[in-house]
Amino acid sequence: MSTLDIFLWVVIPYVAITIFLLGHIWRYRRDQFGWTSRSNQLLERRLLKWGSPLFHYGALGINEHGYHLISAIAGTIAGAAALIGLLILIYRRARVRRVAVTTSYVDLLVYTLLLVVIGLGMVDTLFHNAAAAGNGYDYRHTVAVWFRGIFAFQDNAQLMASVPLVYQLHVLLAWAILALWPFSRLVHVWSIPFQYVGRPYILYRRRFQEAR
Numbered sequence: 001m002s003t004l005d006i007f008l009w010v011v012i013p014y015v016a017i018t019i020f021l022l023g024h025i026w027r028y029r030r031d032q033f034g035w036t037s038r039s040n041q042l043l044e045r046r047l048l049k050w051g052s053p054l055f056h057y058g059a060l061g062i063n064e065h066g067y068h069l070i071s072a073i074a075g076t077i078a079g080a081a082a083l084i085g086l087l088i089l090i091y092r093r094a095r096v097r098r099v100a101v102t103t104s105y106v107d108l109l110v111y112t113l114l115l116v117v118i119g120l121g122m123v124d125t126l127f128h129n130a131a132a133a134g135n136g137y138d139y140r141h142t143v144a145v146w147f148r149g150i151f152a153f154q155d156n157a158q159l160m161a162s163v164p165l166v167y168q169l170h171v172l173l174a175w176a177i178l179a180l181w182p183f184s185r186l187v188h189v190w191s192i193p194f195q196y197v198g199r200p201y202i203l204y205r206r207r208f209q210e211a212r
Helices: 003-030 048-060 064-070 073-095 105-132 143-151 165-183 185-190
Strands: none
Touching: 003 143, 003 165, 003 185, 048 073, 073 105, 105 165, 105 185, 143 165, 165 185
16 A cells, blocks of 8 residues: 555545534634525526525435435436536526626635536446446445545555546545535535524514613
8 A cells, every 4th residue: 555545545534524623613613604505596596496406405315225225326316416406506606697796716616526526426326337237336345445444443545546536536526525615605504593493484673772
């Protein structure tokens, strides 16, 4: 196992996880008002109503049990939905001027990484597995074992050395997204509005302070 393998499959994952955890703490302590999706629904709705649901529901995908039950069909559909939804959202940001001016460089980087990672995932599923008619690459004996080993502090970097390049790129760019997560609008996924459950639909506020 080379030094490069150790750097790619041991150092980078732990660095990304550390940045992910500490970055969220820093972001919450320093920028609570910015802890939001920065919704621009008021600026444009037509494309958003199609792109956002497709991307979000498609990104959920299926679990491992479901994968074994129905093979890669549902995973491919979910990936395609996420990819189409993301492309609609990117088109919306590029073509709708009012939305484009609210887009930051971090947004552009996140969109690019998501597009490449989802695209590589589709390539993995369609060409390395589906098109191989059952004789595709079985990542469960390499990538899956290595990934679980990270959280168990096991050094399985040698398993990734022989993994096809498209899988390696998919994994490395996924770690890049994880490291970038705390500094982007992706943090809004942790903000579950529990207070809305018991809150009235309309809040009335007094225009003037009540006299004592």
